[in-house]
Amino acid sequence: MGFDVGVVPLNSDGWGPIDAPVVPASLGGGAHIPFAPFSRSDKLGRIADWTRNPAGPAAFAAASRDSVFDFTSADDSLAAGAEDSSFRLVDAKPPPKPPRFGPKWRFNQRPQLPQRQDEEVEARRREAEKERARRDRQFQSNRSHHHPFFRGNQSSSAKPSVDIQPDWTMLEQIPFANFTKLSFSVPDQPEDLLFCGAVEFYNRAFDRVNPKAARRLERFKSRNFFKVTTTDDPVIRRFAEEDKATVFATDAILAALMCTPRSIQSWDIVIQRVGNKLFFDKRDGSQLDLLTVNETAQEQLPENKEDINSAHSLAVEATYINQNFSQQVLHRDGEKVTFDEPNPFATEGEEAASVGYRYRRWKLDDEISLVARCEVHAANADPSGGRQFLTLNALNEFDPKITGVDWKQKLETQRGAVLATELKNNANKLARWTAQALLAGADMMKLGYVSRLHPRDHYNHSILTVMGYKPKDFAAQINLNTANMWGIVKSIVDICMKFEEGKYVLVKDPVKPQVRIYAVASDAFENDYVEEPLPEEEQVRPLADDVDATAKEMDAVAEAEANGAGGGEGEKSVEVPVA
Numbered sequence: 001m002g003f004d005v006g007v008v009p010l011n012s013d014g015w016g017p018i019d020a021p022v023v024p025a026s027l028g029g030g031a032h033i034p035f036a037p038f039s040r041s042d043k044l045g046r047i048a049d050w051t052r053n054p055a056g057p058a059a060f061a062a063a064s065r066d067s068v069f070d071f072t073s074a075d076d077s078l079a080a081g082a083e084d085s086s087f088r089l090v091d092a093k094p095p096p097k098p099p100r101f102g103p104k105w106r107f108n109q110r111p112q113l114p115q116r117q118d119e120e121v122e123a124r125r126r127e128a129e130k131e132r133a134r135r136d137r138q139f140q141s142n143r144s145h146h147h148p149f150f151r152g153n154q155s156s157s158a159k160p161s162v163d164i165q166p167d168w169t170m171l172e173q174i175p176f177a178n179f180t181k182l183s184f185s186v187p188d189q190p191e192d193l194l195f196c197g198a199v200e201f202y203n204r205a206f207d208r209v210n211p212k213a214a215r216r217l218e219r220f221k222s223r224n225f226f227k228v229t230t231t232d233d234p235v236i237r238r239f240a241e242e243d244k245a246t247v248f249a250t251d252a253i254l255a256a257l258m259c260t261p262r263s264i265q266s267w268d269i270v271i272q273r274v275g276n277k278l279f280f281d282k283r284d285g286s287q288l289d290l291l292t293v294n295e296t297a298q299e300q301l302p303e304n305k306e307d308i309n310s311a312h313s314l315a316v317e318a319t320y321i322n323q324n325f326s327q328q329v330l331h332r333d334g335e336k337v338t339f340d341e342p343n344p345f346a347t348e349g350e351e352a353a354s355v356g357y358r359y360r361r362w363k364l365d366d367e368i369s370l371v372a373r374c375e376v377h378a379a380n381a382d383p384s385g386g387r388q389f390l391t392l393n394a395l396n397e398f399d400p401k402i403t404g405v406d407w408k409q410k411l412e413t414q415r416g417a418v419l420a421t422e423l424k425n426n427a428n429k430l431a432r433w434t435a436q437a438l439l440a441g442a443d444m445m446k447l448g449y450v451s452r453l454h455p456r457d458h459y460n461h462s463i464l465t466v467m468g469y470k471p472k473d474f475a476a477q478i479n480l481n482t483a484n485m486w487g488i489v490k491s492i493v494d495i496c497m498k499f500e501e502g503k504y505v506l507v508k509d510p511v512k513p514q515v516r517i518y519a520v521a522s523d524a525f526e527n528d529y530v531e532e533p534l535p536e537e538e539q540v541r542p543l544a545d546d547v548d549a550t551a552k553e554m555d556a557v558a559e560a561e562a563n564g565a566g567g568g569e570g571e572k573s574v575e576v577p578v579a
Contacts, residue, residue: 174514183481187363194340211407215463229282235341236359262296263508269281274501354377398452434471434480503524
């Protein structure tokens with residue numbers, strides 16, 4: 001029986017069907033041709049198999065499964081390729097045994113199986129990441145070594161010490177690089193205008209304190225410490241009225257300006273221009289009232305204020321330690337050195353801390369002179385029979401694991417290493433203390449090393465040792481140039497002298513090594529808040545039974561206000577501004 005191929009039309013114009021191909025009825029013409037798609041696991045075989053004779057549509061579909069192309073989409077092909085690329089064989093072989101040591105194993109070592117390609121790629125990727133991280137750490141270390149400001153713990157979310165208001169106008173922006181090049185030598189020695197307060201004598205027994213015979217740090221709650229700003233000082237106000245100088249400040253404010261290039265954290269100083277005079281002030285609750293801890297260290301302190309090792313908690317703890325230490329190392333037998341006037345900030349019957357206020361004047365040039373209030377904390381008798389003045393400050397240790405040096409072990413044998421670590425971690429704080437000692441003309445500065453009794457107990461401390469240094473020698477040791485210190489102050493004074501009368505604020509940038517000077521409103525930073533009364537329709541009406549009592553109370557308040565207003569007549573008005 002022959003095979004009937006049907007009528008095949010002839011295309012005289014070329015190859016292929018003429019118009020519309022006609023499928024024979026025996027092959028399913030006119031009806032739906034069954035189609036079975038290929039599975040991805042099937043293999044494409046022959047295009048057509050003419051050796052079989054289909055007996056119906058079902059047989060044709062089964063026979064033509066290998067004779068039809070798979071016209072699947074490109075996306076499906078790509079997805080299948082992605083699935084195939086993610087396929088991995090599971091290696092169930094046990095890991096190779098570690099090599100044994102010895103000459104016999106070295107010569108009889110078996111060849112290891114070649115590592116799979118995917119494992120090799122993953123191993124190379126891990127090695128590249130480790131190398132990249134090592135280079136980044138080396139780069140950051142080198143940059144922080146040459147530029148202390150670029151530290152590893154410098155947080156990008158650091159905020160300025162004062163909220164910058166949108167209505168403030170920035171007048172100057174001075175980078176630290178400009179400060180490091182300045183130099184100015186004060187032509188004459190400072191002149192002492194007045195000495196106020198009283199100081200006690202230093203107890204030399206604390207020079208023999210060591211970690212094995214430590215002293216428990218005491219608390220002095222009855223003694224009052226005063227952090228009075230420039231314009232609130234009655235002595236400075238008196239000097240301003242008498243035209244004793246053109247610039248007025250305190251030693252803490254001047255030290256902050258002199259050591260500006262060493263600072264990392266943000267701080268601010270309020271500057272007031274009144275006539276031809278300048279007043280450098282600090283705000284209430286300013287950062288200048290607290291001592292920084294690990295400000296210039298590489299390690300990052302916790303940002304949570306509730307943590308006892310956060311920057312804010314450590315600053316409060318360091319200030320508390322410094323005040324108590326300055327009173328504990330004194331002879332409290334009643335013998336004091338009294339000066340020209342009593343403490344200008346203590347009221348009658350109030351026990352003030354042992355502090356002497358030394359008002360000194362420096363002549364910067366023919367037109368500008370500066371008066372600053374400086375502090376000394378104790379007196380001492382030198383071997384020649386004269387009298388010396390001392391400044392007392394304390395360094396504090398909070399956790400040896402963070403600093404890397406355990407004071408209780410290193411202070412006995414390696415004092416230099418402990419001091420070097422503190423100079424690295426607290427460079428700005430030590431420089432400020434040295435600048436304040438130089439401004440006050442102190443003969444000696446005593447540094448106490450105070451540590452926690454337990455790293456998690458920030459209330460109880462012990463004095464491990466006390467070291468003494470001459471301010472000039474210590475300034476040379478920490479590379480503190482007095483000419484550069486006065487050059488920074490002179491440049492800022494010259495800039496502010498060009499401003500018009502008003503109030504300004506100098507802010508240390510929290511991230512970049514620079515300071516900015518803003519012009520602010522005259523009533524900025526004032527805490528005198530007056531509550532405005534509510535409208536009459538919003539006020540609460542008193543009950544009928546309490547009307548008479550309310551009226552009597554209002555009359556009493558009005559009478560008291562009238563008496564208070566009349567009691568201030570005859571007082572002399574002062575034109576010095578109030579911070």
